[in-house]
Amino acid sequence: xxxxxxxxxxxxxxxxxxxxxxxxxxxxxxxxxxxxxxxxxxxxxxxxxxxxxxxxxxxxxxxxxxxxxxxxxxxxxxxxxxxxxxxxxxxxxxxxxxxxxxxxxxxxxxxxxxxxxxxxxxxxxxxxxxxxxxxxxxxxxxxxxxxxxxxxxxxxxxxxxxxxxxxxxxxxxxxxxxxxxxxxxxxxxxxxxxxxxxxxxxxxxxxxxxxxxxxxxxxxxxxxxxxxxxxxxxxxxxxxxxxxxxxxxxxxxxxxxxxxxxxxxxxxxxxxxxxxxxxxxxxxxxxxxxxxxxxxxxxxxxxxxxxxxxxxxxxxxxxx
Ligand code: KG4
Ligand code: ZN
Numbered sequence: 001x002x003x004x005x006x007x008x009x010x011x012x013x014x015x016x017x018x019x020x021x022x023x024x025x026x027x028x029x030x031x032x033x034x035x036x037x038x039x040x041x042x043x044x045x046x047x048x049x050x051x052x053x054x055x056x057x058x059x060x061x062x063x064x065x066x067x068x069x070x071x072x073x074x075x076x077x078x079x080x081x082x083x084x085x086x087x088x089x090x091x092x093x094x095x096x097x098x099x100x101x102x103x104x105x106x107x108x109x110x111x112x113x114x115x116x117x118x119x120x121x122x123x124x125x126x127x128x129x130x131x132x133x134x135x136x137x138x139x140x141x142x143x144x145x146x147x148x149x150x151x152x153x154x155x156x157x158x159x160x161x162x163x164x165x166x167x168x169x170x171x172x173x174x175x176x177x178x179x180x181x182x183x184x185x186x187x188x189x190x191x192x193x194x195x196x197x198x199x200x201x202x203x204x205x206x207x208x209x210x211x212x213x214x215x216x217x218x219x220x221x222x223x224x225x226x227x228x229x230x231x232x233x234x235x236x237x238x239x240x241x242x243x244x245x246x247x248x249x250x251x252x253x254x255x256x257x258x259x260x261x262x263x264x265x266x267x268x269x270x271x272x273x274x275x276x277x278x279x280x281x282x283x284x285x286x287x288x289x290x291x292x293x294x295x296x297x298x299x300x301x302x303x304x305x306x307x308x309x310x311x312x313x314x315x316x317x318x319x320x
């Protein structure tokens with residue numbers, strides 16, 4: 001079964017084709033219109049998706065050499081409602097026109113299952129850490145559609161904290177990759193930052209962000225590189241601490257990472273050296289992409305799932 005996947009939940013317009021041997025084409029257009037606002041502007045995102053979705057889908061079909069896939073899967077949420085609606089409705093229209101099955105996919109499940117697209121994929125059960133701009137959640141994945149939340153952030157998502165620190169430093173948007181780059185030139189021990197760990201296996205990143213702000217107001221002010229390196233090290237410590245605790249608690253030592261922050265150099269290095277059995281998708285599959293949506297959709301379609309074309313977008317939608 002060859003599945004066309006569409007992803008438009010935030011600021012990437014993406015289309016991909018995935019078949020039995022994996023990815024056939026994966027096209028992502030990152031919207032640049034938001035950079036000067038320092039964050040994603042929902043209305044502009046929706047309009048930019050409308051402008052690009054046709055060309056992005058056409059490019060993916062062309063690259064894969066496919067004229068009519070066997071099914072269409074599109075992100076139905078969570079995300080910016082106007083943005084989600086574009087890909088969801090475009091996907092429904094294509095499915096109706098081609099007369100093939102349609103399925104709405106949960107964006108978070110896309111991230112969570114994306115490590116299964118790789119040649120070296122985790123066996124069930126595995127832990128999945130989804131660290132993105134909107135979510136920071138640790139799941140126990142027992143099988144397709146059988147997920148339990150072990151821990152999550154009680155305030156900011158890790159990616160959001162990266163973006164806020166980047167904004168404080170005036171680095172630009174999206175901030176994560178810029179902080180990552182600058183951190184490589186700094187000393188992770190230079191600025192003393194807390195490792196806030198609230199109850200159970202949860203995280204809290206808003207205090208860390210406030211601590212960074214305080215350091216930026218102190219004299220002498222630490223260098224931007226030292227701030228980035230120290231902040232990144234603190235986030236990495238918190239993520240790793242919870243992952244190790246979850247592995248101990250569940251006895252499951254396989255852990256898959258997904259979401260934009262899983263593209264972070266510090267996160268990747270620390271997890272690779274953690275002693276856990278770590279599954280890290282390549283960077284372009286950590287950030288938003290349509291291959292993960294096509295893949296998650298394909299697994300459910302193969303299991304018999306179908307959605308009616310009346311399916312609604314769900315701006316808020318948890319997977320567990
Ligand atoms: O998964 P994603 O592309 O979109 C969401 O579903 O949110 O994640 C985007 C988030 C942004 O906050 C971005 O700053 C962060 O991931 N990010 C990074 C890196 N690349 C992207 N954070 C730290 N280091 C990176 N290299
Ligand atoms: Zn995402």
